[in-house]
Amino acid sequence: MYLAFDMSDSATPQPVTISPIQNEAELFQALAIREVVFIEEQHVPEGIERDAEDAKAYHVLAFQGGHAIGTGRLVMLPQAPERQEGTWAQIGRMAVLQSSRKARVGSKLLETLEAEAKRRGVTGIKLHAQLFALEFYKKHGYEPLGAVFMEGGIEHLEMQKKF
């Protein structure tokens, strides 16, 4: 008997692609990833995880092998942060499924959101970083400022990056 084994799945990781959400079904995929990561894993209260910004934000999804494995969003801010000028945006709700972390998926999501922000001509980006994720954002050029504050029961610091 001859058995053929297709090793392509296990030997070669599938490429990761990042794309903006195209429709409501993809928005629900993004929200489902956030539910797993923030509500189930990090115990962020359900009532604050989804907010009014979701309806107008620019959302991206990371796909691998046809599955959505990560998400993030860009929100235009009505005014610049304190002591800053120009047009600013906020990146947030960055979430990669646990099994896909430390494989540059988060970096690709962040870079895609930054590229969109630059396309919109923003002066800078701010974000609220969980303390444990500080190094991730520092590696992408964000600088922490101000004091630690609580959001969703988790310690955060504001970080900014100017273009």
Ligand SMILES: CC(C)(COP(=O)(O)OP(=O)(O)OC[C@H]1O[C@@H](n2cnc3c(N)ncnc32)[C@H](O)[C@@H]1OP(=O)(O)O)[C@@H](O)C(=O)NCCC(=O)NCCS
């Ligand atoms: C934060 C998060 C989005 C990072 O995604 P990721 O795909 O694991 O990150 P990457 O693989 O692109 O990491 C890029 C670099 O940052 C580092 N890094 C990532 N997460 C880190 C962490 N928690 N602590 C220290 N370094 C970290 C990586 O080691 C890597 O370093 P390298 O370039 O020297 O190899 C992901 O860990 C996540 O979804 N966490 C849970 C949700 C969350 O907390 N979101 C952030 C809210 S502010």
